[in-house]
Amino acid sequence: MEFAHKFFKEIMWRSSKLHVADELQLPPQEERVSWLTFSAIEEHFYQRQHETCVSYAREVIESLKDDILKRNVPGSVSSDALDDFFVTPNEAAKLLNSLLKLRQACCHPQVGSSGLRSLQQSPMTMEEILMVLIxxxxxxxxxxxxxxxxxxxxxxxxxxxxxxxxxxxxxxxxxxxxxxxxxxxxxxxxxxxxxxxxxxxxxxxxxxxxxxxxxxxxxxxxxxxxxxxxxxxxxxxxxxxxxxxxxDNSESIIDxxxxxxxxxxxxxxxxxxxxxxxxxxxxxxxxxxxxxxxxxxxxxxxxxxAQDEFKKSYILVCNAFRDKKDQHTIWWLDALHHAEQNKDFSNELIRKIEEAVSGSLNNSRSSKIASCFQTVTALKYHIQTRLDQLEASRKMLMDRLLEIDQTMDKPKEEDIERVRHCRICQSIGDGPVCVHCELDELFKDYEARLFRLNKSDGEIIISAEEAVHLQQKNSALNRFYWNLGRLGRSQSSVDNCTDESKRRDVRDRVVVISFIFRFLS
Missing domain, CATH: 1.20.58 (Methane Monooxygenase Hydroxylase; Chain G, domain 1)
Structure with missing residues (x-):
């Protein structure tokens, strides 16, 4: 290195600023240091950041010490081991990151990733920062x-x-x-x-x-x-x-x-x-x-x-059902009856229904469902049976809902105890089912008969019983993973359980069956 310096010194010329200062007429260089003082708000924010950074730095240093002790043989740890330990760039970055936060806090409370956040793009005033800190x-x-x-x-x-x-x-x-x-x-x-x-x-x-x-x-x-x-x-x-x-009656004499x-x-x-x-x-x-x-x-x-809205809707639906009962004929039954009179038309209707069912399901069960509609008479029986089941499910739900509504002002003691020890909403293994969870099961049954449920892969659920069973299965699985994460496991296992429960959550789409609403209208 010295040889190279001597060699290039003979053939190259380098002037420092001091040598050409007179030629360039440079003013003399001065160094001035101005110490700025924090306002009360800035000082409070800096102190909070300082406490956080000190706590974090101590944790990092303690973890480094633990790593040093683990790398050495137990019983042979000496002070030289700490002196010879080399801090990696990643470990140094953890410590320097705390100093970076403090430097950013000196500039403004909003500077840096650890600073204050606001919805507006412009910097906040000190009064706004004070309100956020408060x-x-x-x-x-x-x-x-x-x-x-x-x-x-x-x-x-x-x-x-x-x-x-x-x-x-x-x-x-x-x-x-x-x-x-x-x-x-x-x-x-x-x-x-x-x-x-x-x-x-x-x-x-x-x-x-x-x-x-x-x-x-x-x-x-x-x-x-x-x-x-x-x-x-x-x-x-x-x-x-x-x-x-x-x-104090040790030696005192009272008459x-x-x-x-x-x-x-x-x-x-x-x-x-x-x-x-x-x-x-x-x-x-x-x-x-x-x-x-x-x-x-x-x-x-x-x-x-909610009760007022429910009563209004309930009255409207009851009036619609009463108007429906006043009608002496059922339009869809009359339409199928007229279609049954013409054999060619009835065969064409059955064929289109089979094609629609096969196209919607597109699986091996489509033939089983299509077999229920071989004749118009079987179709009428199937529709009437489903409508009767739907009406029975609705009646059971509304009776139970009205019964619970009567006890909202003064709940029964046994209902309160059941809510307290419910094995579903309170996650108690052998407790009874509360009235709300019972009502939820009735809602699911009515929903399964009123709507068409699709699985996450697009497959259609063909029966209400299957839909209710699928919902119960997913609810039980979600409760299991929720309870598993609630038992005080480690954070990693809780996160895994949470992610797993999200993957296994109910993702069935609900599609309204159009002909059901036409029957009810």
């Missing part, structure tokens, strides 16, 4: 509050199962205090709020009966009063409870008159606590009922709208 933080806060309240409710439920009602009251009160404290900032799930008020209203009288029972001779409270006195259940301070109960006053005070305090507990319980139940009605009002309004 909404994201609000969602994160609501989720954190929900997880905390769920955990407190679960611990309180465990305490109720163990019959440690004082701990349950304390936990429910803590959850209730959290909801009140953050009510202006974060919205709590209404069901969790109803859970707290309902259970707290149920166990407050139980705690009162167990802990504030006063003996007939005015002695100290018994049961679990010592444990409950420290939970501050009814708003009475612990020190006040100790003073009222006369806890009979003061002793009677103290006992009367204990009894009066116990009665006051009972009254306060009952009042709190009634207040909690009232609040719970208000929350329940507010939560159900949305669904009740939707149900009312």
């Amino acid at each position: 909404s994201k933080t609000k969602i994160e806060g609501e989720e954190a509050l929900r997880k905390l309240v769920v955990a407190l409710n679960a611990l309180a439920g465990i305490a109720i199962i163990k019959q440690i009602f004082s701990d349950a009251v304390s936990l429910y009160k803590e959850a209730l205090a959290l909801t009140v404290e953050y009510v202006e900032d974060f919205r709590l799930d209404p069901l969790l709020n109803i859970h707290i008020h309902h259970n707290l209203g149920e166990i407050l009288p139980v705690v009162t009966d167990c802990s504030l029972e006063v003996s007939s001779n005015g002695k100290k409270l018994h049961g679990s009063s010592e444990k409950i006195s420290q939970t501050h259940i009814y708003g009475v301070d612990v020190s006040k409870q100790q003073k009222l109960s006369g806890e 009979a008159e003061n002793s009677m006053d103290l006992k009367d005070g204990i009894i009066q305090e116990g009665n006051d606590k009972c009254d306060a507990s009952l009042s709190s319980s009634r207040s909690l139940r009232t609040t719970c009922e208000d929350l329940k009605q507010k939560y159900l009002s949305v669904f009740i309004s939707k149900l009312s709208v």
Whole structure:
């Protein structure tokens, strides 16, 4: 290299900028560094990105350390192994990617793949970015509050199962205090709020009966009063409870008159606590009922709208059926009767029907179906049988639907229990079938008779029984894969099951049978 440098130096000339600065009249070069400060919004966004990148970088470094330890023989790991380890370009890119996100965050919160996204093409203003950050933080806060309240409710439920009602009251009160404290900032799930008020209203009288029972001779409270006195259940301070109960009686001498006053005070305090507990319980139940009605009002309004639409459609269809029954003749039966009078015309009609069936099915079963239409009489019998089955299926469906509609305002207790333990919608193996799943089966049967179902490969289903069986088979298969992914398997197996269930999902096309509607019109 030195030889080449000396050789080319003799025959080539290279001037630096310093040598020709006077000739080119270049101004002197200056280097200025300007330190920019983030605004409050930019600083908050950068700090969030920094926390995310640091967490990700730590995970990458820990994984690299684990790889180093795995490559070495167990028991012979030394500090030199970490020094000699070579980081591959892919591993280095994982670390540098975090630094890239931070550099992009310095430019603008919308720069880069990890930046904020908006529907508009132009960059967002700082006020718009602030609203996006506030909404994201609000969602994160609501989720954190929900997880905390769920955990407190679960611990309180465990305490109720163990019959440690004082701990349950304390936990429910803590959850209730959290909801009140953050009510202006974060919205709590209404069901969790109803859970707290309902259970707290149920166990407050139980705690009162167990802990504030006063003996007939005015002695100290018994049961679990010592444990409950420290939970501050009814708003009475612990020190006040100790003073009222006369806890410090080691060497003090009280005369009979003061002793009677103290006992009367204990009894009066116990009665006051009972009254306060009952009042709190009634207040909690009232609040719970208000929350329940507010939560159900949305669904009740939707149900009312759906019921009104159903009643209008039901009345129209009933009127159409009544007008149909007033007709003394059936047009399609008369048409087939006239066709039967002419032998050539009837044979031509049967031939066209066979060709239509064979062309639609295009398989070995077409001949079996076409054999049902050898004569016009057989055709009339087949059509009338299918129409009778369709009408019977509709009547069964409507009777059950109207029966359920009558119980929408006040559902039966047994129906509620069946919904709770349904083996189909709740995925309980040996539970009963709820009324809604039973109604769904009736809908499928009616749908299979009213419409023509095609399989995913285009093959036509020839009977309603086959269509119902196919739908039940696919529903059972989908439930199996859904439950399989719900059992807490690894994420990869869940994704595979989800993809498999999508591939096995019902993909049969529904095509309206035109002549059925002509018969009903």
